Amino acid sequence: MTTERVTGMAYHAAGYDRQSEARKNQSATSPAVQRRNNRAEAERRARAGEDIVWVGHFSEALGTSAFRVEKERPEFERLLTACRRGQVNMIIVDYVSRFSRLEVMDAIPIVSELLNLGVVIVSTSEGTFRKGNLMDLIHLMMRLDAAHNESKNKSRAVSGAHSMAKRLGGFMGKPPYGFELYPLEVPNPDNPKEIIVIQKLRHARTKLSGPFKTEGDVLRQAANLFEADMGGATQNRRGEGNRAGSLNGICVGFRESKVPTRGQIVGKKTADSEWDPAALKRMLRDPLIAGFDRDPIKNDSGKVTGYRIKRDPVTMRPIELECGPVIPPAQWWKIQPGLDATGRGKGQTRSTEQALLSAMDRLWCECDNVMVGHRKLANPSKSSYHCKRGNKIKPGQHEGTVTINMIGLDDYVTRRVFALITTAEDDPETADIMAEAARRWGVLHEAPEKAGERSELLAERADAVRALEDLYEDRKAGGYSGKIGRRAFLKAEAEASMRMEAAEERLAELDESATPVLPIAEWTAREDGWDGDPIGEGTWWAKASTDDRRELIRLFVDRITVRKSNVIGSAPGKKAIIGPRVDIAWAEPPAEEDEDTQDMAA
Template identity: 40%
Template sequence: MITGGTTVNGTGVFCACYIRQSRKKANKSEASPEDQRDKTKGYSDNEGHHFVDFYEDIGKSGYDPDAERKGFDRMMNDARAGRINMIVVHYASRFSRQNVNIVLMQVLELFQLGVRIVSVNEGEFTSNNVMDLMNIIMRFEAGHNESRNKSIAVRGTFEKARERGGWLGGLAPFGFEAYKAFVDGVEIQLLRPRKDESKVIKWCWETIKRHKDDTIKQGQRHPGSLAGLVHQMHVDKVPTRGARVGGAWKDALWEVTTLNRILRDPRIAGYMAEPYGNGKKAAYRIQRNADGTPKKYGYDPILEPAEWWELQAWLDSRGRGRGLTRGESLLSALRNPEDEPVLNCACDKSMCAYYGGGTSPSPLYRCNFRNVPGHNGNNTMVQHHLDEYVARRIFARISTAEEDGDTAGFLLEATKRFARTQEAPSNARERAQLVTERHEAAQHLKECEEDYKSVKDKGPATRRAVLEEMDAAETRLKTLDDALKALAAADAPALPIQQWINSEEGNGDPMGEGSWWATATLASKRRFVTLFVDRIVVYKSAMRGNRWVQYDASKRVSITFAGEGETEEASEAA
């Protein structure tokens, strides 16, 4: 083997052996890399040529013009640098299967560089022989046509399988196994839930539901978080797919990203879906019928659609500053009906509970960001100061709301929210179905909007088709919203305002001893707050507090109450 920067000199033949196989594993349709190496180098040795190197592209298509063939590119560069003057391949199709016009440009360039091309099984092609040139063109055209016909046939087969709900991938997704079946006379692979892996998915969701509202002290692992689930599966030695199958992935361990991807898969809810995007933007797209409704597989789903959509809402709520409840705080990690954080800093980031001590011996609410637009340095507030201020503002509003005509929207929205916690099982089932369909419709509309962005430069017919689909999705979404509003208006229970504001002591303090607030659990108090409050914003204090001045939270806090969309602004804010 010749190495370094050696260039062709004299009359010697410096031979490059090009090896290509379109699949990483050999099949019956093409020679293995080992066989290609033996045959091409054997030819070079038998002819007494100087062997330069093997140039290889394993697992690379010769038909796909976008395929990155690093070995081929290196070989062409060495030819241009004068390091080789002969290329040996097993068959001409190993050199390329692309369109003849593209291949001919490459071949003519090599001929102009004085490089000869040899096929071990088809002979030598040189630039000074017209018949050789015609022969190699015919060989390349035959290879291109063969690949094109295969591609058309494969696409047709895939399309038929896709229309019948067939699985077109290799290894089935986690939770499933693939099996062969005949559908409408076509043999395809179908998916069905795999019992052992389905149990893992069900266990994950049941564990999340059981613990997602738990309050866990700072520093403890939350059993209902993805990290907590992964930890428990390691402890219980639950095998990953890689560990079960073996091979290159036999040592694979559970990771949060892997579990998140599995729980995001619409196929566990019975929806036909396909992945799209790469890296962090990778996601799933539900396949739909002409009317926009989701296509569904024939198997019983691992999770019912309503449960799966609830799981998606929970997964969407995960992220920095959006975590599960920790400690004994009233307001941290609360979310409003729009799934937005209730407790926010003036910098528009959410605030969390903090028990780290520092200059204040009391638990705090703290923004995790420093020196950002909205405040310099830290922004913190003592928990019991903010808790009491928010609770008293709520009690003040509901105590006079029935006599105040300006608060009708506030009471109406709170009543709707309260009704959802009290509604009859039949109404709850109907709501769950409508909410599921609304999730589906909203996702379809989102996909239509993404499609429209991608076809802005296309023809008017294409844009019109996407717009019509978008209009249909918007109409369906509005219909479902109207149905949900009608359900909310039916049989709405009255708010138990007197129960909340009365005190057994009779002193009129809704937060005093013997009051509902004084005896309620933390979970009940948190639910109470979310009935009436959409957003709380804490501003940085304009001055340090001291023991001689009574603390006034109203100067630093603004509250947006339910159904009003307007904020009670802080009277002073830095």
């Protein structure tokens, strides 16, 4: 839009419109209606004899609010600039509330500037306001104040209603896929004679077209396909790179089978929506489908990035929905690691065979940098592990690189592990190592729902510890002074401590419920004709997959440290020097906290 500077006595009129949120109905405050009313007002004045030149519309993007100072209104700023440049001297709005909902004292400078510039403010519903008439200015300020108070009161009323509904167990927001809302009358706890209607969650009952009767059936099929794909039971779709059980593959199958999305069922604007891998992933990640209530996790901008399961503050057990789960909780927990491994639209990752010791936080160089595997397919005997250190060398570190023969190191570490296993009964010093290996075995092989709950509880405990640490740091910095501050500190400390202790108690319950027994007999079994080599032909190790072998190493080993060799090269035909260069740190239980919460508070 280009505008010329105002000359003579003509009014150069511009319309301004905005709407802070989309309306489902075609209300009189919609931007289209506002623009029509604004233009009609300019034309009416022109017909009445006023010299009017229509400059055009200044229309904010849908969702722009005039209530908050910090919210940007680019079109309003552009309109102000046009007024300051003398290109606009009449602003037409549908209602004054479209113009501003700031506090009166915040709005006065803007309004005063406009009126002093000779700009006439016209409300198609509330009158005309111009410079030189004090009553007009007071009238306008009263309108702005009324608009601001109306917005604040509406916000408070909505917030209060939401808080009450949530307090009474109502569901806030739109129901997710697989669910619907129904009204329920409950007594107001603050006034038992008053009845309040809240919205409760239940499984969606809408009948679908296509192969599935309900949205719940769709979710169950998606979960079943994804779970099967995690186990390698699904194949690539013909002519495509997507496996039938990958997120992409499931979405393609739903589209081909004409399975309707929620948008296709309920929305005009979303009637052409399609199944999308990212949306399906969100559905399968939602704890609600497992029957668990949840709270949203938001980033700094307020966008929901995930959900946290609600837990009883005393027992730390998940709070369950009254309507129950859509898919079995055990299945939901089982598919979460697979969903974690997927990107937007990418299927379950399937890596090629890894080296035995790399990429599992066990193999380290003497300089405290991780070592990585380098396979030579043409000559496997030359495969090696090497230090991943960059070009920067810290004082006291080795020069050059550190490498060690892969086959030699794999063989050395494996034989040390089996020597430990086979002599454990006769060596009391290995009891602690075996106990920790058994604990790890139990964690690895516990039921998916317990494994998932354990991860949640560990995160909850870590969050509570961080909250306590922040609390004590704030207190050391001078916060929480005085009687009121002391009470606030004690309350916050008690809440965080209760969360931490409850999580620890529940973790202890999970540990006690598991009775892990290491399958030593399976690992040490021998076939007929065995030649005595603990990892040779006829042994479990010889037949085990790389994943099973890596799991065994993780059970018994915490760290393998490799030192730089003092020998340059090696004589042809001689084995690489391994043992003198390698230190193995055996499995130890997780370190206990050195300080309890009382020490932290000191």
